[in-house]
Amino acid sequence: MTNQMTKQKPLPRRDFFKSAATILGAAIVIPSLFKNLPEASAEQKRASKDPGADSLDILDEKNPTAMSLKYVANHATAKDPLLTVERQGVAFAKQACSGCSLYQLPGEKSAKGSKYAPCQVMINQQKGSSYYVSANGVCTAWMKRQG
Numbered sequence: 001m002t003n004q005m006t007k008q009k010p011l012p013r014r015d016f017f018k019s020a021a022t023i024l025g026a027a028i029v030i031p032s033l034f035k036n037l038p039e040a041s042a043e044q045k046r047a048s049k050d051p052g053a054d055s056l057d058i059l060d061e062k063n064p065t066a067m068s069l070k071y072v073a074n075h076a077t078a079k080d081p082l083l084t085v086e087r088q089g090v091a092f093a094k095q096a097c098s099g100c101s102l103y104q105l106p107g108e109k110s111a112k113g114s115k116y117a118p119c120q121v122m123i124n125q126q127k128g129s130s131y132y133v134s135a136n137g138v139c140t141a142w143m144k145r146q147g
């Protein structure tokens, strides 16, 4: 009697292969489900530091002050001969908002893969605060940052 109770019935061959196939399938599928988790987590972290352009008061090139100072958000698109000149011994190619003393570096933020910071001359009169300008922008008021 004891012998009969402890003896287990062998797994039929067909059931064995079914179970083996299920385990093998799970071994292949499950790791691929988790494969992108670190990437997704990094993206979430990046997004939390990136407030998005919509939350920043970003200067529009069509803004009257921006237009009067020939501001462009992308240095590479600058064409105006009044803008593309040497200033304070710095060739135009080396001028950008990021190197301007009026670009408020401590307030720099990232949005949509670019950096922006408040500019001391680009003021939103309605809000009483500075517009954010692109680190890669430039205007005729560019002033070499000291130090």
Ligand code: SF4
Pocket (backbone or CB within 6 Å): 071, 096, 097, 098, 100, 101, 102, 103, 119, 120, 121, 122, 133, 137, 138, 139, 140, 141, 142, 143
């Ligand atoms: S004043 Fe300086 S920081 Fe402001 S838009 Fe002009 S170049 Fe950029």
